[in-house]
């Protein structure tokens with residue numbers, strides 16, 4: 001049971017903490033990847049999340065909110081990571097680069113996204129991920145928590161420390177944009 | 188046929204966030220309104236596509252190394268990610284907890300250190316840049332560090348302080 005593990009781990013039981021990490025790593029990694037879309041980043045984010053959890057275990061109270069706590073830390077670390085990444089990269093960005101397709105990120109900013117080409121290449125999953133990449137971090141996180149983890153509006157609001165109204169509007173704007181981009185895949 | 192609900196309400200309906208009378212009114216409405224039925228169908232299809240795209244990328248991922256990364260991180264006090272810690276500590280001066288940023292460019296093994304304040308200096312094309320990692324070095328200071336490879340050049344970027352928040 002999680003609470004027992006959490007209590008043991010907070011008293012310094014390394015085996016209990018390892019068990020906790022292994023129990024939740026897939027979940028944390030999934031969200032981290034959903035927001036970062038990069039496996040190395042997702043691994044770094046996951047590491048950071050569990051280190052934070054370890055450091056704050058003593059402050060954690062109650063079993064019912066462990067999930068919320070986990071979601072909150074994961075969303076925060078991943079969003080922060082993305083923001084810093086976005087903020088720093090353009091500093092040295094050569095404008096000519098925008099015209100070239102980027103090999104990894106896949107969604108060249110200056111270029112128009114053509115879903116038909118993607119369809120021809122049958123890269124549906126890639127197209128979805130690239131479409132998500134066009135969203136601001138907050139919307140991305142809301143979408144991932146909703147679609148991947150099936151969280152309710154209330155749970156997302158808790159994890160993202162915002163109101164349910166904000167959750168609804170983040171989801172609304174995110175989906176509107178995703179539907180625009182992915183229209184050929186949806187109809 | 189009743190009036191079409193707005194998109195927010197359709198979204199709440201599709202997400203299962205609507206109860207009672209409002210829910211049954213919309214359920215009744217979409218039986219006779221193709222437009223709204225399509226809209227909800229699209230939302231559901233989008234949900235499926237998003238979760239399957241992320242799951243497909245992550246489910247078969249081998250995360251066996253994560254625990255090791257975490258345990259090493261825990262063992263080193265005040266250092267978050269440690270895999271590239273030695274590189275970071277090369278540049279990080281504990282006294283500089285205030286605004287501190289530097290761009291370090293490694294060109295063919297040559298180190299050129301350039302403070303961020305100066306916007307001139309060697310320009311490096313990072314068209315093939317890949318961000319590797321953002322580190323939290325200290326609980327109060329987020330140090331961002333980016334290693335990127337651009338053709339023959341490697342770039343290491345260190346900046347701080349940032350902010351942290353998780354409560």
Ligand SMILES: [Zn+2]
Pocket residue numbers: 190191192216220221222223224
């Ligand atoms: Zn209608």
